[in-house]
Amino acid sequence: MLKDSSRLIALLGISGIGKTTLTLQLIKQIKTNFNYIIYRSLRFSPTLDVTLTNLLKIFPQEADISQNIETKISQLLNYLNQYRCLIILDDLQMLFCSGKIAGQYQTESENYQIFFQLIAQMNHQSCLILNSREKPIEITQLETKNNSVRSLILSSLGLAAKQILDNHKLSDEETWEKLIDIYQGNPRWIEFTATMIQELFDSSVAKFLQWEKVILSESLVA
Numbered sequence: 001m002l003k004d005s006s007r008l009i010a011l012l013g014i015s016g017i018g019k020t021t022l023t024l025q026l027i028k029q030i031k032t033n034f035n036y037i038i039y040r041s042l043r044f045s046p047t048l049d050v051t052l053t054n055l056l057k058i059f060p061q062e063a064d065i066s067q068n069i070e071t072k073i074s075q076l077l078n079y080l081n082q083y084r085c086l087i088i089l090d091d092l093q094m095l096f097c098s099g100k101i102a103g104q105y106q107t108e109s110e111n112y113q114i115f116f117q118l119i120a121q122m123n124h125q126s127c128l129i130l131n132s133r134e135k136p137i138e139i140t141q142l143e144t145k146n147n148s149v150r151s152l153i154l155s156s157l158g159l160a161a162k163q164i165l166d167n168h169k170l171s172d173e174e175t176w177e178k179l180i181d182i183y184q185g186n187p188r189w190i191e192f193t194a195t196m197i198q199e200l201f202d203s204s205v206a207k208f209l210q211w212e213k214v215i216l217s218e219s220l221v222a
Contacts, residue, residue: 018187089128103140120148167194178209
């Protein structure tokens with residue numbers, strides 16, 4: 001972002017892997033390099049028109065916000081060139097169709113794809129980060145042709161996840177790696193499971209692993 005002036009970045013990973021946490025830590029480190037830092041969640045699948053209106057309200061208004069979506073995009077791009085902005089759009093996967101090819105937009109959200117392409121292709125000094133469980137189709141297409149587009153897939157914490165288990169004072173350390181592997185090194189899943197082991201299995205990982213099925217709350221995979 002700072003050295004290569006990337007304009008569009010996709011931060012990808014399964015639910016609970018730490019996309020939002022990583023983004024918030026990033027903001028703390030680089031906030032002095034930007035005039036504006038804007039975070040918005042797409043959890044409730046707002047239309048692009050609504051999202052653009054909300055973003056435009058952040059900036060000092062030299063004129064009324066247009067009712068025309070093309071004009072709104074143009075206005076926002078002007079601000080992104082005038083100011084150095086970092087915009088984070090979280091939960092992008094909520095705009096995608098379920099049960100279809102990954103990264104395929106719902107009909108009412110298809111114009112987001114055009115918007116993201118413009119962010120990548122137009123000259124400006126800002127950056128847009130997309131947090132998503134699924135990789136948007138346009139990112140795959142753009143990053144092979146455009147040096148300003150990047151994607152980063154977050155993977156397992158690996159053995160670093162042991163710190164979570166240690167913080168919960170769990171026993172049977174020789175079994176921790178197996179537990180971490182079962183939950184794919186996912187920090188949210190491991191945190192939830194560690195608390196459950198404390199409360200229901202007398203802090204014994206070995207006792208928990210005697211169960212035949214992995215226990216996972218539906219709230220963790222939403």
